[in-house]
Amino acid sequence: MLLAEHLLGPPAPHQGWRAQHWWWPCLWVPGENAWRAFSCGGPLWLGNRLEHTVTRVWQDGTDPGCSSTGNAWHQTGSAAEFWDGSMEFSTPSPVPSQARGSHPPAPHPSMASLSLPGLEKFEGCYLHSRDYKNPQPFFGKRVVVVGIGNSGIDIAVELSHTAKQVFLSTRRGSWVLHRVADNGYPFDYNYGTRFLHLVQNVVPKSILNFFVEWKLNARFDHTLYGLKPKHGVLDTHPTVNDDLPNRIISGRVRMKPNVQEFTETSAIFEDGTREDVDAVVFATGYSFSFPFLDGCVKVVENQIPLYKFVFPPDLEKPTLAFIGLIQPLGAIMPISELQSRWAIRVFKGKSGKPALWMYVKSQRHTIQVDYIPYMDELACQLGVKPNLLSLFLTDPRLAMEVAFGPCTPYQYRLRGPGAWAGAREAILTQQQRILKPLQTRPVEESTSAPAIPLIFKLIGAVAILAAVFAYL
Numbered sequence: 001m002l003l004a005e006h007l008l009g010p011p012a013p014h015q016g017w018r019a020q021h022w023w024w025p026c027l028w029v030p031g032e033n034a035w036r037a038f039s040c041g042g043p044l045w046l047g048n049r050l051e052h053t054v055t056r057v058w059q060d061g062t063d064p065g066c067s068s069t070g071n072a073w074h075q076t077g078s079a080a081e082f083w084d085g086s087m088e089f090s091t092p093s094p095v096p097s098q099a100r101g102s103h104p105p106a107p108h109p110s111m112a113s114l115s116l117p118g119l120e121k122f123e124g125c126y127l128h129s130r131d132y133k134n135p136q137p138f139f140g141k142r143v144v145v146v147g148i149g150n151s152g153i154d155i156a157v158e159l160s161h162t163a164k165q166v167f168l169s170t171r172r173g174s175w176v177l178h179r180v181a182d183n184g185y186p187f188d189y190n191y192g193t194r195f196l197h198l199v200q201n202v203v204p205k206s207i208l209n210f211f212v213e214w215k216l217n218a219r220f221d222h223t224l225y226g227l228k229p230k231h232g233v234l235d236t237h238p239t240v241n242d243d244l245p246n247r248i249i250s251g252r253v254r255m256k257p258n259v260q261e262f263t264e265t266s267a268i269f270e271d272g273t274r275e276d277v278d279a280v281v282f283a284t285g286y287s288f289s290f291p292f293l294d295g296c297v298k299v300v301e302n303q304i305p306l307y308k309f310v311f312p313p314d315l316e317k318p319t320l321a322f323i324g325l326i327q328p329l330g331a332i333m334p335i336s337e338l339q340s341r342w343a344i345r346v347f348k349g350k351s352g353k354p355a356l357w358m359y360v361k362s363q364r365h366t367i368q369v370d371y372i373p374y375m376d377e378l379a380c381q382l383g384v385k386p387n388l389l390s391l392f393l394t395d396p397r398l399a400m401e402v403a404f405g406p407c408t409p410y411q412y413r414l415r416g417p418g419a420w421a422g423a424r425e426a427i428l429t430q431q432q433r434i435l436k437p438l439q440t441r442p443v444e445e446s447t448s449a450p451a452i453p454l455i456f457k458l459i460g461a462v463a464i465l466a467a468v469f470a471y472l
Helices: 150-159 187-191 194-202 205-219 244-249 333-347 356-362 371-382 388-394 396-404 409-413 423-428 430-438 454-471
Strands: 035-039 042-047 052-060 072-081 085-092 125-128 142-146 165-169 253-256 259-262 266-269 274-276 279-282 327-329 368-370
Touching (some): 142 150, 150 279, 165 266, 244 253, 368 371, 396 423
Parallel strands (some): 142 279, 165 253, 327 368
Antiparallel strands (some): 035 042, 259 266, 266 274
């Protein structure tokens, strides 16, 4: 396995401004009990510093192995030691290869920016979802969870098994997707395909919204369950949870509108209803912050300009990369792997930094990305995007699986740097590996793959061939 695949470091503890998503910028070396950072002058061994706070990361031109344009990186921080308090450390010239940071909208625990009347006199406890660890402290309590993103729903569902009553407060509602889709297959196995992505680009969005909403309402009526929002299902980032409808229909979770104000012992909602509550969990999201990065990355209104969501354009040399600073409509780890592969090739000088005019032309500030298009963008930078036309001509069986099967990371190991000889076999047998854990009891009728009618496959193949020429 390539070293780049181990770029993701461990999350730092929840302390101070550090959030659960700050990852130490090092590479894990398989089989060696150390974290490894790369600098201009070579590798730097940092040891097992897993409980560290990075307080400052800066550049200078003092390292003789680097240019004077600011290619050398330095880090300063502190580490908590259980036996002697704390210690300071300084590491010369590591190349920060990964950074993702976030914190609540205001310094916790005040959360003053929430501006909810009466919160200051509320006698119960309240906290941000960042500080939620487990449901045990809420045993037998009446809890309001504010916010219906993925964190809010997950916390509400978990609390419903322990708390006396859970109220899930939402300002605008949400469409709730599920991980287990048609025929029991994973949702992204059924719908994360190149063929369906092509259909999505051809069919009007209003029709797609109607179809997906019809599918979701067939599972449970979002209006009946108090969840239906005004926006379409494809108009915002999806919320995913398999258990919420079960908890609502059993009465363990009760949907409520936005909180209007708090009293000493209760929450008053915008519909005028009042509920006695003992605790409040604010799952109201995060805002990005990188206070340790000496101003080389600017965050304005929770937006950050990065080329392909990876490289800051203002650095003279591309020695800083952001891995995983995205909100994909799909799995994040395959994207992080491709970002890591690209970043390392740039660090090694095998893939040049794009010209500034290219950045200006293509810059995007939002961190939400579509899974397959963004993966293909990164793959083009690396030279590993699968060539569908070539595959249809030379290996039709593989081409059909690439086009109509799930878009898994194996597709980006078929060619180019980092190609893997086993990628073809892995793609052709991925369905078997998905089914294998389920087949623990033999039955006469075997489970079949989600069927796509042959006519649609043929139409899709022609459409994909036409689209391939547009890519070339």
